[in-house]
Amino acid sequence: MSSIDGLFQDDPLFARAMLGQEAERFIKGPVGRHVIARAEKQIEQAYQALSVADPEDPKLIRDLQHKISVARAVPHWLALAVQDGIMAEQQIEREEVEE
Numbered sequence: 001m002s003s004i005d006g007l008f009q010d011d012p013l014f015a016r017a018m019l020g021q022e023a024e025r026f027i028k029g030p031v032g033r034h035v036i037a038r039a040e041k042q043i044e045q046a047y048q049a050l051s052v053a054d055p056e057d058p059k060l061i062r063d064l065q066h067k068i069s070v071a072r073a074v075p076h077w078l079a080l081a082v083q084d085g086i087m088a089e090q091q092i093e094r095e096e097v098e099e
Contacts, residue, residue: 013088020085023078035074042071 026032046067053060 013092016088017085017092020082020088023081023085027078027082032078036078039071039074043068046071 027036046064050061050064050068053064055061
């Protein structure tokens with residue numbers, strides 16, 4: 001459970017919205033930009049290494065594929081958090097209109 005979830009245990013929808021906003025701020029901030037740039041660099045380097053890897057070395061190929069997979073996951077997880085937050089905000093807005 002994240003600290004945001006702990007703050008808004010009574011309102012999980014609001015917690016999702018807040019987490020999404022936090023993720024968006026993180027992505028736009030210097031640390032988030034650095035993390036995403038490092039992930040992109042790791043993907044690029046792993047693809048380059050994979051393109052010249054010995055096809056008879058399955059361990060190396062698996063290791064490089066794993067590096068690519070992990071590096072792709074980080075920005076994807078952040079994007080999912082932002083998207084989930086946006087959807088939660090939209091649901092909150094719809095609920096407020098209905099009241």
